[in-house]
Amino acid sequence: MIVLAGTIGAGKTSLTQLLADHLGTKAYFESVDDNPILPLFYKDPQKYGFLLQIYFLNRRLEEIKAASLQKLSVLDRSIFEDDLMFRMNADLGRATETEADIYASLLKNMMEKLPNQQTEKKPDLLIHIQVSFPTMLERIKKRGRAYEQIETDPALYNYYQELNHRYTSWYDQYQESPKMLINGDQYNFVEDPKAAQTVLEMIDEKLSALNLK
Numbered sequence: 662m663i664v665l666a667g668t669i670g671a672g673k674t675s676l677t678q679l680l681a682d683h684l685g686t687k688a689y690f691e692s693v694d695d696n697p698i699l700p701l702f703y704k705d706p707q708k709y710g711f712l713l714q715i716y717f718l719n720r721r722l723e724e725i726k727a728a729s730l731q732k733l734s735v736l737d738r739s740i741f742e743d744d745l746m747f748r749m750n751a752d753l754g755r756a757t758e759t760e761a762d763i764y765a766s767l768l769k770n771m772m773e774k775l776p777n778q779q780t781e782k783k784p785d786l787l788i789h790i791q792v793s794f795p796t797m798l799e800r801i802k803k804r805g806r807a808y809e810q811i812e813t814d815p816a817l818y819n820y821y822q823e824l825n826h827r828y829t830s831w832y833d834q835y836q837e838s839p840k841m842l843i844n845g846d847q848y849n850f851v852e853d854p855k856a857a858q859t860v861l862e863m864i865d866e867k868l869s870a871l872n873l874k
């Protein structure tokens with residue numbers, strides 16, 4: 662199982678599809694547009710923060726169960742980033758520290774294997790697409806999901822800036838699986854086929870080094 666990681670608009674969904682096509686495996690996407698809680702959360706984060714988190718936790722575990730049936734399946738987002746996002750939301754006063762602690766402990770508990778269980782819930786490789794803050798803003802604007810726009814809610818500027826900033830140390834500290842970094846500013850794999858080719862070659866090399874391919 663390969664999982665993509667990265668901030669909002671980093672290009673996780675696009676690279677998931679590219680990579681699964683390249684490897685001939687199945688891609689798993691969390692449907693953002695069908696998420697009933699997300700627009701409510703953006704409108705009232707304090708009220709819906711914890712509910713959104715439980716919603717994502719449930720959906721991502723469902724995805725992991727399905728994806729674990731095939732060796733090099735690709736998931737468009739890792740479950741571990743939710744903890745980063747929820748902790749940040751708690752630090753910003755949109756959830757309590759107790760909610761964030763309980764959530765983190767539930768996640769840890771859920772991700773552990775039962776003593777005699779064979780299948781691993783953790784990925785074989787995490788690929789982090791790192792984008793700068795200006796690129797992140799540009800992509801969010803370009804994609805145009807109404808509730809994500811800074812024009813709709815100027816407070817989102819700080820939220821996005823803080824999130825982008827936290828991703829760097831999150832990736833440095835991530836130890837749940839092997840990992841690799843893709844510079845999403847340098848390689849625009851969505852619009853430039855040559856960049857896409859380079860990124861796929863980099864991933865192939867990493868998979869070979871890990872004896873996964």
Ligand SMILES: Nc1ncnc2c1ncn2[C@@H]1O[C@H](COP(=O)(O)OP(=O)(O)OP(=O)(O)O)[C@@H](O)[C@H]1O
Nearest residue numbers: 668669670671672673674675693717738743746747
């Ligand atoms: N754990 C979470 N807590 C709060 N909001 C979240 C969480 N996970 C995802 N979101 C929100 O869900 C939306 C989709 O996020 P996500 O980054 O997974 O997809 P995306 O923006 O389509 O990314 P990409 O362009 O890289 O495919 C964003 O508005 C994001 O803020």
